[in-house]
Amino acid sequence: GVHFFVLVESSISININSKKIIKVNVVNHKSNKTKPVHVKVVEEKIPFWKTTISVLMIVILSIGLFLLLNYFNIKDYVTASEYYCSALITEEKLYGKNSPEYSLVLNNYAHSLYKQGLYKASILYYKECLRIRKNVLGEDHTYYKNTLHNLKYPCIRLGDELFDNGKYSDALYAYSELDDYLTDVEDDDYAYIYKKKSMCYWRMGSYDKAIECGMRSSVSTSIIYGDESIEYAESIRHMINVFAEIGNYDVA
Numbered sequence: 001g002v003h004f005f006v007l008v009e010s011s012i013s014i015n016i017n018s019k020k021i022i023k024v025n026v027v028n029h030k031s032n033k034t035k036p037v038h039v040k041v042v043e044e045k046i047p048f049w050k051t052t053i054s055v056l057m058i059v060i061l062s063i064g065l066f067l068l069l070n071y072f073n074i075k076d077y078v079t080a081s082e083y084y085c086s087a088l089i090t091e092e093k094l095y096g097k098n099s100p101e102y103s104l105v106l107n108n109y110a111h112s113l114y115k116q117g118l119y120k121a122s123i124l125y126y127k128e129c130l131r132i133r134k135n136v137l138g139e140d141h142t143y144y145k146n147t148l149h150n151l152k153y154p155c156i157r158l159g160d161e162l163f164d165n166g167k168y169s170d171a172l173y174a175y176s177e178l179d180d181y182l183t184d185v186e187d188d189d190y191a192y193i194y195k196k197k198s199m200c201y202w203r204m205g206s207y208d209k210a211i212e213c214g215m216r217s218s219v220s221t222s223i224i225y226g227d228e229s230i231e232y233a234e235s236i237r238h239m240i241n242v243f244a245e246i247g248n249y250d251v252a
Contacts, residue, residue: 077115084109100143103132107147114150119158123177126151130181148181152189159196172200191220195235198242207246214239 084105091102110125126147133144155177162171175197182190198213218235225231243252 077112081109081112081116084112098132098136100133100136103129103136103143103147106132107143107150110154111150114154114157119154119161119174122154123151123158123174126154127177151181152178156189156193159193163196163200168200168203172197172204175200185216185220186223187220188224191217191224191231191235194220195238198238202238202242202245207242210242211239214242 087105088102088109091099091105095101106125106129110122110129113119113125114122129147130144130151133141133147137144139145155174159171159174162168162174175193178189178193182193184190194213195217198210198217201207201210201213214235218232218239221229221232221235240252243249
C-alpha cells in the first residue's frame with residue numbers, strides 16, 4: 001500500500017557497451033528519500049526499419065506532447081481546470097483527500113485558477129493543499145515548500161490590485177492570508193508584504209499597526225539589501241511619512 005512517484009532524473013547513467021545497466025533514482029514522496037534501482041538491459045537485435053519507425057514515432061509524440069502542454073499551460077487554463085476537477089474526483093476515489101496524490105492535482109488546479117485571475121479561489125485551494133502536505137509529508141518536504149511558494153503569488157497579486165483600487169481593508173485581508181506562513185525575515189516577500197500591510201493600515205488611519213508592520217519591513221529590508229540600499233531608503237521614507245502624519249516629528 002505504499003505509493004511512489006518515480007522521478008527519472010536527467011543524470012541517468014546508461015552504459016550499453018559494457019554491463020548494460022540503467023540506474024534509476026526512485027523517490028519515496030512520504031520519506032523524501034531516494035533509493036537507486038538498477039535495471040538490467042536485455043540485448044535484442046532490432047531491424048533497422050523498426051528502429052527508424054520508432055524514432056519517428058518518438059519525434060511525433062514529442063511534438064504532440066509539446067503542443068498539448070503549450071495549450072494547457074499557456075492558452076486555455078479554463079479547459080485545464082476542467083480536467084483537473086475530473087482528476088481530483090478520480091484521485092479522491094483512489095487514494096482519498098488526505099493523500100500526496102490528491103494534493104498534487106490540487107496544487108495544479110490552484111495554479112490554473114491563478115492563471116485565470118481567480119485569486120481568491122486559488123488561495124483557497126493552495127491553502128488546502130498546504131494543509132494536506134503538512135500533515136502527510138511535513139513542512140520540510142520539497143512539495144510543501146513549493147506550494148507555499150506558489151501561494152504567495154495570488155495573495156500578492158490580489159492584494160496589489162485591491163490596494164491600487166483604494167480597497168485597503170480588502171487588500172489587507174489578502175496580504176494577511178500569508179501571516180501563518182511568512183516567518184523568514186530574510187525573505188524579500190516578507191519585507192514586501194509587511195510594507196504593503198503597513199501602507200494599508202496607514203491609509204486606514206491605524207497608525208500603531210502601520211508602525212509595527214513598517215518596522216518589520218524595515219528590519220527585513222535592512223537584512224536582505226543592507227542599510228545603504230535604495231530598498232531600505234524607501235522603507236525608511238515610508239516610516240517618516242507615518243510618523244510625520246501623527247505629529248511625531250522628532251522620530252520622523
